[in-house]
Amino acid sequence: MNEPVTPEWLYLSRRRFIKGLAALGVVAGSTPLAYAADNLSDEITPFEKASAYNNFYEFSLGKTEPADLAKGFVTSPWRVAVGGLVAKPATFDMKEILARFPQRDRVYRLRCVEAWSMVIPWRGFPLAALLDEVKPAPEAKFVRFETAVVPKQMPGVRAGNLPFPYVEGLRIDEARHPLAILATGMYGKPLPPQNGAPIRLVVPWKYGFKSIKSVVKIDLVAEQPRTTWQAQNPAEYGFYANVNPTVDHPRWSQASERRIGEWLRRKTLPFNGYMEVASLYKGMDLTKNF
Ligand SMILES: Nc1nc2c(c(=O)[nH]1)N[C@H]1C(S)=C(S)[C@@H](COP(=O)(O)O)O[C@H]1N2
Numbered sequence: 001m002n003e004p005v006t007p008e009w010l011y012l013s014r015r016r017f018i019k020g021l022a023a024l025g026v027v028a029g030s031t032p033l034a035y036a037a038d039n040l041s042d043e044i045t046p047f048e049k050a051s052a053y054n055n056f057y058e059f060s061l062g063k064t065e066p067a068d069l070a071k072g073f074v075t076s077p078w079r080v081a082v083g084g085l086v087a088k089p090a091t092f093d094m095k096e097i098l099a100r101f102p103q104r105d106r107v108y109r110l111r112c113v114e115a116w117s118m119v120i121p122w123r124g125f126p127l128a129a130l131l132d133e134v135k136p137a138p139e140a141k142f143v144r145f146e147t148a149v150v151p152k153q154m155p156g157v158r159a160g161n162l163p164f165p166y167v168e169g170l171r172i173d174e175a176r177h178p179l180a181i182l183a184t185g186m187y188g189k190p191l192p193p194q195n196g197a198p199i200r201l202v203v204p205w206k207y208g209f210k211s212i213k214s215v216v217k218i219d220l221v222a223e224q225p226r227t228t229w230q231a232q233n234p235a236e237y238g239f240y241a242n243v244n245p246t247v248d249h250p251r252w253s254q255a256s257e258r259r260i261g262e263w264l265r266r267k268t269l270p271f272n273g274y275m276e277v278a279s280l281y282k283g284m285d286l287t288k289n290f
């Protein structure tokens with residue numbers, strides 16, 4: 001089942017926009033570029049691009065190297081240990097995960113904090129379904145995720161590209177939001193290693209670095225976890241990291257982005273266009289909690 005990437009309000013604004021163009025006498029043939037400038041189409045990024053332009057610092061600091069360097073990465077057998085403040089801690093084998101949680105296809109925009117973006121058809125299941133299995137305790141307020149550390153297979157770990165393991169975190173209500181998924185595949189196939197095989201988080205309303213790859217450990221915790229990028233540079237990377245065109249990165253604007261495969265930059269949308277998550281942040285100052 002595919003869920004549409006573009007919410008209805010965007011379609012409506014597109015129709016209004018087309019009317020506006022007609023009034024100005026703009027020919028139909030020129031509209032795709034105008035759409036691009038105004039956020040109005042969300043074509044799926046070709047698999048060849050989404051699997052060849054990656055951020056995966058365990059393998060490399062470069063974008064095109066992970067595809068080559070992760071080629072032989074061993075992702076089977078693979079286990080994910082889920083524990084911390086839970087009634088039923090469990091270690092799941094990947095086979096068990098695939099059998100127990102029905103896998104669905106979902107097309108999401110992915111917006112990197114570096115101001116490029118893609119549209120990726122993921123296959124996966126709601127993170128909430130996994131959390132339900134282990135029964136979080138009432139004191140559990142956050143979820144902490146860790147990536148595998150395999151120095152023998154990961155040249156970027158050997159090089160010390162970052163302090164590993166790569167750690168990410170979500171507040172528990174964010175983690176339970178139906179848009180937050182654990183992905184096991186993309187484009188109808190298992191995840192390529194460079195995209196975080198065999199299982200990675202996808203949180204489409206947050207900058208891409210929150211969507212931690214090749215997860216081996218998930219813990220329910222009481223305190224906000226110290227995440228890799230926040231620890232690296234707290235002034236540049238916040239814990240929340242919600243896509244927000246009004247809060248610039250100290251070194252570049254976040255108002256617009258380059259959609260991989262397009263010519264013109266397009267406007268960045270609040271929460272990457274997923275306005276249904278806005279209620280999670282009611283009463284919070286998102287310029288302080290960036
Ligand atoms: N473990 C780990 N997860 C990671 C990263 C990383 O370097 N290591 N990079 C992040 C960043 S910055 C982005 S933009 C996305 C990129 O995902 P993709 O390569 O599947 O497009 O993965 C995120 N997850």
Ligand SMILES: [Mo]
Pocket residue numbers: 055111112113114207208209
């Ligand atoms: Mo990123």
